Amino acid sequence: MMLLMILLGWFAITGVLLVFYAWRGIVAAWREPVLSRPVLIIESDDWGAGPVEQAAAIRQISRLLEKFADRDRRRPVMTLGMVLAAADGEKTLSSGDYHRQEISTRTHGPLLEAIKSGVEAGVFSIQLHGMEHYWPPALLLASKTDKAVMDWLGGAPQLPAEELPSPLQSRWVDASILPSRRLNANAVQQAAQEEVNTFQQIFGTVPRVAVPPTFIWTEDVENAWAGAGVAAVVTSGSRFETRDESGRPAGQGRAIYNGQFGENNIVYLVRDEYFEPSLGHTAIQALGGLSAKTRLGRPTLYETHRFNFLGSEAKKNKTLEELERLLSMAVKQYPDLAFLSSIKLATILKTRDPAWLDLWSRRRVHVWISRLGELPRLRKLGWLTGWIVPAGLLWRLTR
Ligand SMILES: [Zn+2]
Incomplete structure (x- = not known):
């Protein structure tokens, strides 16, 4: 009896201590919805502004994805994080002021056509990545002192933004000097509204999902997106707000979970499985990620980028082979696997949909x-x- 009392006392005291120390994590683990089926989404960024070879790549990806289906005949979805414009290098350099060239049927006709037919076939879902993959005033400022940036401008808009110095690829900070500076709230508001409007002009629909370039963004950005119609933000599991002295993402906030609400009812998704075959990621590794996520009732969002699908034939083929291998192994190993788009997943999480969740x-x-x-x-x-x-x-x- 005495022993039982001591044991109960011990668990009561240490229990309180545990809850006290890990309250936030305990609550977040409970609040994060539990999916009742494995969910697989491929998220691919950086499409849009830049090289013309993208159109052929998009057609190849579309053909590959159309070979697969889940048990409800849904096709695997690759989300395309779209970049809507790049600098008009010639005009910018000759005038000294920033000039942009937006993508259009005139500049990117075959690409937009290929995306449209993939969306109709159910294998693509378009998302907003940004007007540019940088903050134009920061780029312009940096070009005055950095020869590499100046050269990039000379080749824009054809050159891929992936070739810019990494800190400058963050759209929502001024990384022309380091540590980066916070942007003016009004400028952010205007730029966010403008990119949403442009997205609508190009694709005929407001973006429902946004992916902050390099995962650096602020409350101001989120507020503006929400006001303009964005319903979900893709995160890496936390929010970085700045770049430090060495240019690394910094100012990391608290951990973010799937289905958590941000500003103005925006819902967060967590994308933290990496699938970049040209950097050596394999289908087997990716499948391991799917298994771990499924065990924890979480969706699997793979992060990949267009650079894997462009360039040498060998590189492109390797990427497509690994992607095909991943999908065929996933449907075989998980008969109840569901292929969803990120916006569909966000809606399920937001509404706590009992058809998809263990409540x-x-x-x-x-x-x-x-x-x-x-x-x-x-x-x-x-x-x-x-x-x-x-x-x-x-x-x-x-x-
Ligand atoms: Zn990007």
Whole structure:
């Protein structure tokens, strides 16, 4: 009896301590919706402004994706993060003021056509990446002192923005000097509204999903996007707000979970599985990511970029082969796998759709405990205090 009292007392005291130390993580793990099926989405950024060879690449990807379907006959979706413009280098350099060239049927006819037919076939979903993949005044300022930036401007708008120095590729900070400076809120508001309008002019629809370039953005940006009609923001699991002295993303906020709400009801998605075959990522590794995410009731959003699909034949083929391998293994291993677009997923999460989520079930408790086990500090404390034993028991009982 005495022993039982001591044991109960111990668990009560250490339980309070654990909750106190890891409250935020415990609550987030519970609040994050639990998907009842594996969900796979391929998110691909940087399409739009730049080289003409993109059109052929997009057609190839579309043909590949059209070979697959989930059990409900949905095609795998690749989201295309669109960049709508780049500098008109000639005009900019001769006048000294920034001039842009937006993509249009005149400059990018075959690309826009290929995207449109892929959207109609259900294999593409277009998202906003940015008007430019940089903040124009910062680029212009940097070009005055940085020869590489000046040369890039000379080749714009054909040169890919991927070739700019990394800090300058962030659209929502002024990285012409480091650490970067915060942008004026009015300028942000105007630029966000302008890019949404331009997106609508080009594609005939307001972007519902935005992907902040290099995952650096602020509350101002989010507010402006939300006001302009954006419903979801793709994140890497946190928000960076600046670039530090060495140009690295910094000012990282709290961890973000899938289905969490941001400014003005914007819903966040987390994209943190990386699939860049030209950098050596393989289908097998990607499949491991799908397995881990599914175990935790999370969707799998693969991050990839257009650079994998452009360039030498060998590089392009390697990328397409790995993508095909990933999809064929995924449908084989997960008969209940669902291919969704990011906006469809965002809507499911936002409305807490019972057709897709485990809302009140044993599995939700089971997944919650599994998620807690992934929090390093909590896991360690669980071992130290002995809480791992009752938690493990509950985990087994709810399996
Ligand atoms: Zn990008």
